Amino acid sequence: MKEVLARLQQMNARRKSAGIDPPKNPAQLPKTDLDARILPNKEGGYAPNDTPLAVNEILNGFIVDSDVVIGNVEHCCMTDMLETIAADHAVDVTTVMADSAYSCGETPFAVLKVHFDLRRFLLRGIAGVQTEWSWACAAFNLKKLMTLIARLRAAAEVSGELATVNGT
Numbered sequence: 001m002k003e004v005l006a007r008l009q010q011m012n013a014r015r016k017s018a019g020i021d022p023p024k025n026p027a028q029l030p031k032t033d034l035d036a037r038i039l040p041n042k043e044g045g046y047a048p049n050d051t052p053l054a055v056n057e058i059l060n061g062f063i064v065d066s067d068v069v070i071g072n073v074e075h076c077c078m079t080d081m082l083e084t085i086a087a088d089h090a091v092d093v094t095t096v097m098a099d100s101a102y103s104c105g106e107t108p109f110a111v112l113k114v115h116f117d118l119r120r121f122l123l124r125g126i127a128g129v130q131t132e133w134s135w136a137c138a139a140f141n142l143k144k145l146m147t148l149i150a151r152l153r154a155a156a157e158v159s160g161e162l163a164t165v166n167g168t
Helices: 002-017 074-089 106-114 126-166
Strands: 037-040 046-056 063-070
Touching: 046 074, 046 106, 046 126, 063 074, 063 126, 106 126
Parallel strands: none
Antiparallel strands: 037 046, 046 063
16 A cells, blocks of 8 residues: 555656646546556546557458557557457558557547447456457447448449449
8 A cells, every 4th residue: 555655646746746736636546446557637637547459450440459458558569469460360461550649540439439428438357348348349340330331232222223224
C-alpha cells in the first residue's frame, strides 16, 4: 500500500508541476478492476483503463485482429499482431500505417463508441475485458458485412435492371 501511495504522490507532483490542481482532479486507484492501470484520460485526469487494440484491413475496413493489453503498451504488441495476421490469413503484410499513438485507424473505435455505445467496458478483469472487446469487434465486422452485402445486392439489382432494359 505504501508503494501505491508513493506512486500517487509522484503522479500528483508531476501533474501539479504541469499546472493541474490535484485536489480538484486527483489521481485514482483502480478499486473495481485490479488488472486495469492508471492512465491519463482525455479530461486531463487519471483513471483506471485498459488499452483495446484493433487492426483493420484497408479494402473494406474489417477488423482482422484485436486484443486488450494492460497499460499503455500498444507499441510492444504491434509486431506480434502483424505476425498473427500474416499466419492466420496467409498474407504478407507489406505496409503498416500508424502514427505515434497508433490512432490512424480510429474508424472502428468511433463506430463502436457511437453506434454500439461502447464507451467503457462493463466486465472487469483482463479476461472479461478481452471477451467483451472480441464480441464488440465481431459485431463491428457483422455490421460492415451487412453493409457490404447490401451494396452488392443493390449493384446486382441495378445491373439486372440495365440488362432488362437492353433486352439481354
